[in-house]
Amino acid sequence: MTGDYPEALEEVIALLKRFPGVGRRSAERMAMALLKWDEEQIRSLGDAVRAIPDRIGRCPECGNIAPAGMSCAVCSDPTRDRSTICVVEEPPQLFAIEKGGGYRGLYHVLGGKLSPLDGENGENLALEPLLQRTAGGSGVVEVILALGSDVEGRATAVYVAELLKQNPVRISQPARGLPAGADLSYADGATIRAAFAKRYGME
Amino acid sequence: MTGDYPEALEEVIALLKRFPGVGRRSAERMAMALLKWDEEQIRSLGDAVRAIPDRIGRCPECGNIAPAGMSCAVCSDPTRDRSTICVVEEPPQLFAIEKGGGYRGLYHVLGGKLSPLDGENGENLALEPLLQRTAGGSGVVEVILALGSDVEGRATAVYVAELLKQNPVRISQPARGLPAGADLSYADGATIRAAFAKRYGME
Numbered sequence: 001m002t003g004d005y006p007e008a009l010e011e012v013i014a015l016l017k018r019f020p021g022v023g024r025r026s027a028e029r030m031a032m033a034l035l036k037w038d039e040e041q042i043r044s045l046g047d048a049v050r051a052i053p054d055r056i057g058r059c060p061e062c063g064n065i066a067p068a069g070m071s072c073a074v075c076s077d078p079t080r081d082r083s084t085i086c087v088v089e090e091p092p093q094l095f096a097i098e099k100g101g102g103y104r105g106l107y108h109v110l111g112g113k114l115s116p117l118d119g120e121n122g123e124n125l126a127l128e129p130l131l132q133r134t135a136g137g138s139g140v141v142e143v144i145l146a147l148g149s150d151v152e153g154r155a156t157a158v159y160v161a162e163l164l165k166q167n168p169v170r171i172s173q174p175a176r177g178l179p180a181g182a183d184l185s186y187a188d189g190a191t192i193r194a195a196f197a198k199r200y201g202m203e
Numbered sequence: 204m205t206g207d208y209p210e211a212l213e214e215v216i217a218l219l220k221r222f223p224g225v226g227r228r229s230a231e232r233m234a235m236a237l238l239k240w241d242e243e244q245i246r247s248l249g250d251a252v253r254a255i256p257d258r259i260g261r262c263p264e265c266g267n268i269a270p271a272g273m274s275c276a277v278c279s280d281p282t283r284d285r286s287t288i289c290v291v292e293e294p295p296q297l298f299a300i301e302k303g304g305g306y307r308g309l310y311h312v313l314g315g316k317l318s319p320l321d322g323e324n325g326e327n328l329a330l331e332p333l334l335q336r337t338a339g340g341s342g343v344v345e346v347i348l349a350l351g352s353d354v355e356g357r358a359t360a361v362y363v364a365e366l367l368k369q370n371p372v373r374i375s376q377p378a379r380g381l382p383a384g385a386d387l388s389y390a391d392g393a394t395i396r397a398a399f400a401k402r403y404g405m406e
Contacts, residue, residue, distance in 0.1 A: 005298070006270050008251070008258035015248040018240070019233045030222045032295055035268065037221070039256040045218040046253025048211070053242040055211035065238065067209050092235055095208070 005031070061133075063109030063126050065091045074098070074107055081105045085133060086144040087160060089113050089153065093146060105144075108133065113147060113156040125156075127163060134167045142170045149176070208234070264336075266312030266329050268294045277301070277310055284308045288336060289347040290363060292316050292356065296349060308347075311336065316350060316359040328359075330366060337370045345373045352379070 004010065009031055016027040034042060056065060059072035062085075066072035074080060074094075084105030088094050094107050110125045134140045143164055147153040161171045177195040178187055187195075207213065212234055219230035237245060259268060262275035265288075269275035277283060277297075287308030291297050297310050313328045337343045346367055350356040364374050380398040381390055390398075 004276075006259055006268060006276075008254060008270070009268065012248075012251045012255065015244075015251055018236075018244070018248075020236050021229075021232070026224075028295070029224070032293070033221075033223050034252065034255060035259065035294075041218075041221070042255050043253055045215075045221075046249045046251075046255075048215045048218055048249075049237065049252060050246055050249025051211060052215065052237060052245050052249075056209055056238065065209060065212065067211070073207075073209075090235070091238075092231070 009035075058109075062107045063111060063129075064094055064107055079104075083139055084142045084144065085130075085140055086146050087130065088146050089148060089156075097146065105142075108143075110147075110156070110160075113152045114159055115152045122159070127160070130160070131163060131167065134164060134169050136168050138167075140167075140169055142172060145171065145173045147173075212238075261312075265310045266314060266332075267297055267310055282307075286342055286344045287347065288333075288343055288345075289349050290333065291349050292351060292359075300349065308345075311346075313350075313359070313363075316355045317362055318355045325362070330363070333363070334366060334370065337367060337372050339371050341370075343370075343372055345375060348374065348376045350376075 005013065012034065013024070013027045013031050016022055016030050017024060022030070055068050057068040057070075058064070059066040059070075059075055061071055061075040064072035064074060070076070081104045085108050086097065086103060086105055087108045087110060088097070089110055089112060091109060094109060097103050108126065108130050110127070110130070112120055112125055114120060114122055114125070134143055145157045145160055147157045147160075157173060164171055175198065176191070177198060178184060178191065184192070208216065208231075215237065216227070216230045216234045219225055219233050220227060225233070258271055260271040260273075261267070262269040262273075262278055264274055264278040267275035267277060273279070284307045288311050289300065289306060289308055290311045290313060291300070292313055292315060294312060297312060300306050311329065311333050313330070313333070315323055315328055317323060317325055317328070337346055348360045348363055350360045350363075360376060367374055378401065379394070380401060381387060381394065387395070
């Protein structure tokens with residue numbers, strides 16, 4: 001069919017469509033844009049993508065993204081407080097907390113959250129490693145559960161907290177309340193209710 | 204900085220940001236999605252991208268996208284009407300017309316449109332090849348200018364029409380009017396005005 005792109009381009013389009021939020025039209029637009037790049041730029045992208053499995057891996061300690069075969073930047077930093085572990089669902093949440101800049105402890109990437117409807121009952125989550133890292137004698141005294149505030153995230157937090165009761169650690173979660181710098185009129189009802197329920201005295 | 208991604212991932216993010224409409228956040232999301240693909244899928248994408256310059260080129264006759272070193276699917280189709288050439292800005296417009304299915308002539312891809320403010324005065328457009336393809340003795344009798352209806356597209360159509368006057372060809376452009384199947388109340392004013400100005404008697 002002359003309305004189809006050449007096979008080599010259709011292959012690229014089919015692969016680009018795998019990205020979240022990229023449909024047929026976006027994939028076509030991206031492929032067209034690629035055709036306008038310099039040959040060298042196209043090869044750079046191909047090489048950079050191709051090299052990902054060789055160059056990027058997971059931190060053997062916490063599951064964060066790390067250079068292949070190495071510990072991540074957090075775990076290999078000797079100045080981090082090794083007595084506190086913050087549990088997150090995936091690396092983007094970890095990077096958001098790092099950008100915030102206030103947290104000096106370690107992390108633990110679960111690799112998802114409990115979602116029985118999607119068939120995730122915890123088998124694919126890094127729960128056993130978390131129990132090992134926080135066992136008696138590990139030196140860990142606090143685990144912060146920084147999981148999503150959606151139903152699955154909250155269910156996961158409850159489940160992980162229950163599991164962690166067998167270890168001698170304090171369990172906490174980040175405060176919920178009004179975001180910094182935002183006008184109260186833009187906050188959703190659940191956030192406002194949480195912020196009022198947890199209100200505290202001014203010093 | 205521990206809030207940065209590993210260097211190999213930052214490279215991919217920087218390259219993905221080159222795509223139109225892809226900002227830093229989208230590129231990060233795409234890179235994160237890539238990390239969840241199978242190693243084999245990642246390599247397929249890298250290889251497919253890398254192979255583009257070797258596998259995809261431009262049709263030497265019309266400038267359409269084509270397998271490298273070959274004529275495009277339209278020009279190499281012996282059943283196409285070689286007496287009519289439709290001029291388009293870029294390949295996506297050509298593919299849209301092909302998907303429409305009614306047109307049986309050939310194409311000519313200009314490679315852009317006149318845009319003096321962006322420094323495009325026609326030097327990068329395939330104007331000389333168009334004049335050669337439509338010269339006396341070429342067998343071409345009609346040139347359809349299917350260029351954009353924006354200011355640059357219309358200026359380009361006027362300019363190309365003027366150039367083509369030196370050749371013995373009829374020059375036309377697609378009708379403007381109400382799109383098929385759409386409710387009149389959704390049409391913009393310019394389209395409605397054009398459709399009323401060009402109204403025709405019912406048979």
